[in-house]
Amino acid sequence: MRSLEDRFNKDFQYDWTFLNDVPFDEEFIEATTAMASGNAQYALIPAEDWNRPSWINETLFEEALQLMEEKNILYGGSKSYRNMCRFNSGFFFRQKILDQYDYYFRVEPDVEYFCDFPYDPFKVMRQNNKKYGFVIAMYEYEDTIPSLWEAVEEYLEETKSRDADMENNAFGFISNFDFFGKSFGVLDSNSDYNLCHFWTNFEIGDLSFFRSEKYIKFFEYLDSKGGFYYERWGDAPVHSIAVSLLLKRDEIIHFDELGYKHMPFGTCPSAHYLRLQQRCLCDSNHPDNIDLNVISCLRRWWKDGSGKYFLKHDS
Template sequence: MVLKLTTPARYILLVCFIIIGLHSILSFTHEDYGRATSLRNIASQLTWGSAEADAVPNEYYRPAEPPSHLLTRRANATILMLARNSDVNDAVRSVRRLEDRFNKKFGYPWVFLNEEPFSDEFKTRVSNVINGEVTFGQVPREHWYQPDWIDEDKARAGREKMVEDNIIYGGSVSYRNMCRFNSGFFYRHPILEQYKWYWRVEPDVHFHCDIDFDPFLYMEDHNKTYAFTITMYEYEATIPTLWQSVKEFIQENPQYVAKNNAMGYMSENGGDTYNLCHFWSNFEIANMDFWRGEAYSKFFEHLDNKGGFYYERWGDAPVHSIAVSLFQSKDQIHFFDEIGYEHNPYTHCPRSDSAWSRGKCGCDQQKSFDYDGYSCMRQWDRIQ
């Protein structure tokens, strides 16, 4: 039998249902809310746990407000910036970003180097945004300026040709000084002699993610020498004879070439030619003991004697990249996917969804440079 209700009866029944519903809502206690919140938290943890695992293990991460006993283990490392007084605004921005995203939790010292004495304004403003120790130093003249033995007529002709060809920094002597200094001298500076590790930071760069782990300790514990976030092709017109000079050194010093090296990243034909791939050195975390070692010291001396830093425009990025790829095992080179980094116009945004979420990253994963046409990430991937 089907019960049929008149229209007034329907309205009365509807009002009853509303009253019962309001009573249920009003009787929802704080205890019920707590249970619901706990279930929601558990669900979110289950979802998190199913995401792709981070490359850096959890043991290297620290909470936002770490207990003091967690800060007792720290690498012998520094954060390094080469800057001029005119870079003060950009330098402050970079420092503020890395302090906020990383160093306020870890407290590594900063070192700033300049070809000239730092101004009081630079030192005051930079120091004001750093939580810990900071040291300012001047580059020794013999480490910076073009050596007397360089044939200036030949060097000038090379610069003029690059200017005609619209090559970036083609006519700049100061840029060449910087590249040579970063290739063979920065790690010899008296201030840096006390440190083993460094993290190179440039003025006006961005860090898009919280870095709640210690990259120095991770590298030290896993026998890494060099770490990068962006890899790309070099401008061939700036290094026309570099690879030939590298091949000469290898032929004369085969004992320095590592067995499990990364030649496959740099060459498509076993080293006959260079594909121009290099790690973008405006971000690098590395062990200075490698640069100070016998293999790299002799390698840099060989290249420096060629004069290519001035006759052409050899950059520290290909010099560093070629050396570490040849003289270290490829397993000693590390790609930090977790570190979201930008140096205009290129950005690396973590590919791993779990790393992106965990780091509270603000970058767009779809616009990461990793597999852009000018990127060398595919060349790196193929040797892994």
């Protein structure tokens, strides 16, 4: 919070909204209120939005937890992590405390911002009709989402792809396995999903998209499959697939001037003059810088999304 205030919000005084499934203690409220340059507000997530639904088969759920723990899958044995992923996929935007807002900036613990923001990203979003913004794109762990793409394909078939503008969306970003640069993607997928997703520990979005009928239909169809619990579907691939299918690709923006880190990966502006201008405390050549790493999907975004147009080629 201090990092983001120092690098960005001290100049704009946007509100902070804290959500939790248990009440915040007075010490936390006092410290965060003092840290915020804007207003700070706090809300309790309703149990029905956070807890796993009653229709989840508890036997299958416990078996899934045990199996993923045995495979050492990240957060594979965590019940609360699954609640968090489902909440961030389908319920955060329904919280009444957010009704007054048009956009959100997701802020997570243990994130550090390396550079001064050169602009107000909310203003950039509004002026350029952007609906979703990201900084890092990378591959998902397939063991956490083995049946997610199957559910997506069923959804598209059932809805006749009415909500997906396949000519103008970013479907290629999540489905293309072709060469980019001198290499293939680093991971081999067992489905037609190439596993690319936007890392959601930094995301800025238009709440009207997530509140829209087409997104809610998409989420509720996926939710009905139980994959948030029987597997370990993350909100990152769910958000990424949704925006890639349901938005136009030029409604998605890569904030490539921003630098941040969430362990174990980070990103830093590659241009020397930008790092000086924005007082960056990072090294674009550091091994933790993921942008051109083999596990990054950024080059895929440049080629198949709406990024570096000079890398596109005629079809």
